Structure formats: C-alpha cells, structure tokens
Amino acid sequence: MPKPPAWIPFTGPVAAGVTAGLAAPHLGFWPLVLVATLMGLVPVVGYQLWKRAHHER
Numbered sequence: 001m002p003k004p005p006a007w008i009p010f011t012g013p014v015a016a017g018v019t020a021g022l023a024a025p026h027l028g029f030w031p032l033v034l035v036a037t038l039m040g041l042v043p044v045v046g047y048q049l050w051k052r053a054h055h056e057r
Contacts, residue, residue, distance in 0.1 A: 004050040008043050016040030 019039040023032055 003054075004047055008047040008050075011043045012040040015043060 016036040016039050020036040
C-alpha cells in the first residue's frame with residue numbers, strides 16, 4: 001500500500017477556515033470555535049490512521 005502524502009496534515013488549517021466560513025452565519029462564537037477546531041484536526045487524525053493501518057511490520 002502506498003504511503004500517505006506528507007502534505008495531508010497541512011490541510012487542517014484550510015479545512016478549519018472553510019468550515020468556519022460556512023458555519024459562521026449559523027453558529028455562535030464558541031460553537032464555531034469548537035467545530036473549526038475539530039475540522040482542523042480531521043486531516044491530521046486521518047493521516048495518522050492511514051499510517052497506522054498501512055504500517056509495514
């Protein structure tokens with residue numbers, strides 16, 4: 001299985017910004033901060049899961 005691209009974790013700030021921009025009219029400040037933070041961490045967690053799932057032993 002191929003290695004995950006090394007740039008995937010760096011898409012977190014982009015995901016957080018897009019999420020915040022789309023959710024801003026619908027949420028208050030603190031729910032918006034929470035949602036943007038969680039969406040910013042999704043690429044990092046996905047990258048780590050991919051590495052763990054395809055780690056060669």
